[in-house]
Amino acid sequence: MAKCPICGKPASPAHRPFCSARCKQIDLNRWLSEVYRVPAETPPSEDDDKSSD
Numbered sequence: 823m824a825k826c827p828i829c830g831k832p833a834s835p836a837h838r839p840f841c842s843a844r845c846k847q848i849d850l851n852r853w854l855s856e857v858y859r860v861p862a863e864t865p866p867s868e869d870d871d872k873s874s875d
């Protein structure tokens with residue numbers, strides 16, 4: 823029996839691989855925060871070149 827990756831309880835067949843809809847939501851939120859946490863890549867060379875006079 824698989825365990826819920828969020829809380830470690832036995833997974834529910836209705837919410838696999840999670841134990842409940844709540845843990846499923848928590849995992850989704852984690853995943854979304856990971857996506858939105860990606861830092862905006864700003865090329866430093868170009869900006870530095872323009873600012874120099």
Ligand SMILES: [Zn+2]
Binds near residue numbers: 826830831841842
């Ligand atoms: Zn859980």
